[in-house]
Amino acid sequence: MTAVASPAVPGGTAARPPRLTCGRGALISVVVLVVLAAAPLFLAPFATTTLTRVLVFALFAVSLDLLVGVTGLPSLGHAGYLGAGAYAAGWVSINVTAEAPVPLLVGAAVGALAAALTGWVTVRSAGVFFLMLTLAIGETLQQVADSWESVTGGANGLTGVPLVRLAGTPLANVGYTYWYVLAVGALGFALVAVLVRSPWGAALRGIRDNEPRMRALGYPTSLYKYVVFVVAGGVAGIAGSLLVAQQRLVTPADLGFLTSSFALLAVVIGGAGSLWGACLGAALVIVIRDALGPSLDGHGTLVLGVVFVLVVYLLPRGAAGLRPRRRRENA
């Protein structure tokens, strides 16, 4: 998903990007996309699977960054919408059809719907209050997944999800699944990147910087926050449909506190507001959790917790803060 990242445009400085996207940025995006697309040809199946998981988590982290970094809404329950999308996509694949793009669209719709139903409460708050509320909502959604057995499979999760089918053919190969995830993920990333660069995105950054002033300028900020919350939920739902396409099962843990925390960690590592940074952060999180985790006796979480603490101390602006700064910015 780093694919479409327009590199010279970290977060808050993305206000006048059109110049950049048609120059060096587009070139680098294309190069990254080509490298990513070629990767499965050279990688072992396990590495390809890990990279697939990275892409899924990167899209999820990008959707969270839209809230945290761009709009200044720190959500700690975002995995709830990832999970809602994953369960919906899985359920449709099992009970209706696994033909793309049906699970994808259903996942997006259900993620957005879940965000729409819960968002009207959360967007009334800000800062740490927002954190608390989203945390409570995420936990609520997880408990729903845990207890609504007839649909979600309860604590065992939703198992036996069939392979995604494209034009009637199942994607029966980790490489095909990877390319499906890459294509959808790149589109999802592009969607968020476009929104961030639009006049609407500028308004979101205005809300992050100074919400009362935005209200005085005539912007109904609650409405903007609500819409971005729903959009982020929808993109998280897309990521959820990719998750289920890759894992072929969903468990309540996929929408729990830990998943939300790791996504927030990815965003913070990458530097809030920087979409490409969120992707890099997601890569680090997945590599530590899934690839190094087994060799750490299954305690990747411990390492990630330590990383979390270190990042907060050492990288107040995340990885994006390490780059030479083009302009002063209040992160």
Add this chain to the structure above:
Amino acid sequence: MLVSILNGFAIGFLLFILAVGLSLVFGMMDVLNLAHGALFLGGAYLGAQFAGDGWGGFLGALGIAAVAGLAAGGVLSLMTEPLRRRSHLDQALLTLGVALVVAELLIIVFGDDPLAVPAPPGLDGSVAVFGATYPAYRLVLIGFGAVLALVVHLVVDRTRVGALVRATVADREMVAALGVDNRLVKAGVFAVGSLLATTAGVLGGPVYGARPGLDSTILILALVVVVIGGLGSVRGALVGALIIGQVDTLGRVLLPDLASFILFAALAVVLVVRPQGLFGTAVAR
């Protein structure tokens, strides 16, 4: 029904012990301590570890938990100190990282499996209450919780230390300007808050057991209590905890499938009607 109401009280008082520390730390210092649930879980595991040793074990666990809680609070206070000038979010993120580390360490030490924690001898049976049988330990828990609530209330309301706490919640800069060392107040509140969390863990062990994931479940309940009751308010924490205790247990009995929704609905209703919480003053938000 009666059993459920009593359960509600037991859980309510437990939540109060847990939430009052969280509430004061946030109300006074603006630090949202997301490691609070992990501290609770640490207490629960301590209780599980010593549960076989009868009363000595139970009281020993309480003592160790208290000391460990004080120490942990002091460490957390020190750790957040360098972030004083940064946003509240950074401080919350730091405690989130700490919570992940602590929870994982607990799994390494105590394993993945849920541990049941028996009540101390003599309290592990049931007694008859208005014709229904009810676990004796939970009755004691209700009584103990009520006493502790009273003590915390008296300390905060009637003592010099309490006055300092209330003044800090109301106007931190003013208290600092009066020459009180802010860091000391913060460390003290953090330590006591953490002590209450670990103690609640030991006390709650026989009710909740000790298992991975309990930390976040408990943290959410405590956060909901704090939000409903209002930040920095002892009375709010008590009322909020009792409400949530009842709502949660009644919900589980009457509408088991919807119990988690009901909790969220209660939170939503309070926030819509009184955004600052039932007993909160309009804190900067």
Add this chain to the structure above:
Amino acid sequence: MSVLRCRALSRSFGALKAVSEVDLVVEPGARHALIGPNGAGKSTLFKLVTGTMRPDTGHVELAGQDVTTLSEVKRCRLGMSQTLQHSSLFASMTALETVELAVQRHEKGRIAFLPRKQPVVGERAGKLLADVGLIRRREVPVPSLSHGERKQLEVALALACRPSLLLLDEPAAGLSPAERARLVELLGGLPSEITVLFVEHDLDLVFALADAVTVLHLGRVLLSGPPAQVRASDAVREAYLGSSRREELWA
């Protein structure tokens, strides 16, 4: 019809009546100043007018329409626009981006979800920056602007909302004499379609600009009238200085 009419506005904080039964009428095209000693209730009244605070009792009418229950967002859309006294503006944006943000809201059409070139927005934002004398600083990030420049930017932002009523909260506070002169020139040059109501401590500036003055004292209107009448008033002098000589006050 008056641009702004406040009827019997009151607002208390606990036992303190910050604003009490205030009537205020601002006529079209006026340069109306709101003055009064510290604690007179100017800031509270200002907030009641802008809509960031609600009155306990009383009404606010904007061009004959009752806006008492409307938020500041809706009031802004009805042509009321304000500068804020202590505004940090938008820390991640340049001066031009800041003004564009305001302009795009008040141009025709919706806020687009797609990036697009908005020549109309850019042009108007540039013109507003030129009007307030910041055109050379358009690419400068807001945190790097001086205090005075930020005040100028505030005015550009307020004008970007195409106001019929412009509300200025202590526009000259913290400005150097040179910056003050510039501000007077800027406000003096505003077209007469824009009515101005401003709160100000600096009485020189008040009498340089205002053609109507309302004096608040202890939450009530002490006097409302042309500047000459206010200058001549013994009651106003006493409110400000107790019993000092009038010439000293207005010197």
